[in-house]
Amino acid sequence: MGSDDGFIEIIDVTKAFGPADRRVYALGGVAATIRRGEFFTLLGPSGCGKTTLLRLIAGFELPTSGEIRLDGQEIGHLPPFRRPVNTVFQNYALFPHMTVAQNIGFGLEMLGKPKADIAATVERMLALVKMTDLAGRRTDQLSGGQQQRVALARALAPQPKVLLLDEPLSALDLKLRKEMQVELKRIQLETGITFIFVTHDQEEALTMSDRIAVMSGGKILQIGTPREIYAHPTNRFVADFIGETNFIRARVQGGKAIVGGEVEVPLPAAPAQGEVTLAIRPEHLRLVAKGTAGALTATVGDAVYFGTDSHVHLTLGDGTGIVVRQQTDPDGREGPAPGSVLGVSFPPAAVQVLED
Amino acid sequence: MASRTFTASRLPGFATVAIVVFIALYMPIAMLMIYSFNAGDSIAIWDGFSFQWYERAWENEKVKEVTIRSLVIAGSAATISTVAATMAALATTRKKPFRGQTGIYVAINQPLMVPEIVTAVALLIFFAAIKVATGYQGLGYLILAHSAFCIPFAYLPIRARLEGMDLTLETAAADLYATPWWTFRRVTLPLLAPGIVAGMMLAFVTSLDDVVITLFVKSAGQDTLPTYLLAQIRRQVTGEVNAISTVLLALTVILLTTFFLLTRKRS
């Protein structure tokens, strides 16, 4: 096995629930390779199978088919207590009858570590999550943010090869969530442990991850760095789910996409003849004078002002609605008048051709 | 009017009925307690305050004997029924609903539904056959019978506690390298403990108080406190019976109050 890729290999994993005659596939054939030390995020809307995939890696569920390998060893059929993998649960799941320190030491105790080692590790973990003062507290006397830290310390204490985090920040308010995002990232870098992080929040995924797997309907649609996913979505769902996107239909002819019968866009890998959907981010579109070469003709609808920028809604000749994001003018001039006809231009590199 | 809810306390005569029932429930008990402190021999004429009946009961060797027997039976039956009820509760709440689950509920709660006298007669006949076959005459029959009818009383608070328990705690323990046995020892059992203690107390009180089944099942010379009291009253009612009953009442109230506090504490 290589040391940097193939640390965790998820190979054609499916998971079905329910009796044989009414099977529901929560995961329908998922494959992914996660690298050692990576901050890997599963991103997707509620119900897409993120938790199920995490539970399969943790061992709380067994796959219907497929394999899960960790460091070259098949672990997909081991019980959870035999996997060097720990979980931070969405509701924290702290033991209410134990103190903070006892919670953190639990995993090491179950592994049969000597008392002195446990005490030392607990001490280190408390310092890592900045909870040293509260070691003797009962967990029901802690705030949500503090419980979160204890849950994290408890999962990190046995030094797992992989840490799984299921929407760990979703119960926190916005300010605390931002703080914990930074904390999590710091802790991941300090410990060097591979994190698999689940969220439905695209912004959270983009800011924290080394790589993201975008999921929908029990499948992984695309895996890539935040930049790749944002700049080069390969799929309509991904383009739509991550950030805002304009979708424009185009006809393919001679290796070029022809938009609205007027503008030709060279395509990097020309598909066969037919129609394709192009995705262009609102911030890559520019409003120019009507009739400018290479610009689409569009009629201005309304504009929404956001302070630093504004979103101008326009309609193309064929009725497609598009949005252009414009930086606000320093001199505070009004945007384009509704009803006026303008050109919309874009650099060819900003165009993504989607498989849909 | 549709929006007005039915309020029983507005019915005519409600207050009268309430007072009559209240008197019927508590007056006799109050009288029993008061006359346990009577200095005279009568149980109807107040003759001044004394502890004489308590002293006499305390010195009565027979009372001592039947009290110890009652405590042995109640203690054993409470322990056995609580262990059985804990296992039954784990088996009926921890699994996904399975075929025949309703049947198991019915089986566990059978003593609450079958008339006690029927159970008593059935046990009498059944144990008689065993006594003949084995020759064993000991307390085992009483303990076994009490254990059986105490199970539903132990089962209910344990099951309530289990149902209120967060299952992800057990998942978390497994995640942290605890085998199923250690998960049970270190997480399930400690969290279940208040329910188990409550169930045990309820079972203990139920056993301590039983007359019907004990009367039918006991061999000669195996009187328990309640059957002894019954036999005493048939002969001659003395203040000793009042004193013993008052102590029994106090013990039951203490146990049931503890039970109440245990089950009321946050789940």
Ligand SMILES: Nc1ncnc2c1ncn2[C@@H]1O[C@H](COP(=O)(O)OP(=O)(O)O)[C@@H](O)[C@H]1O
């Ligand atoms: N134990 C289960 N039994 C039946 N269906 C389940 C079970 N767990 C999950 N599912 C179904 O699998 C799908 C994916 O669920 P989940 O993995 O929880 O999604 P996510 O975490 O992305 O919101 C959902 O449709 C859900 O209803």
Ligand SMILES: [Mg+2]
């Ligand atoms: Mg989920």
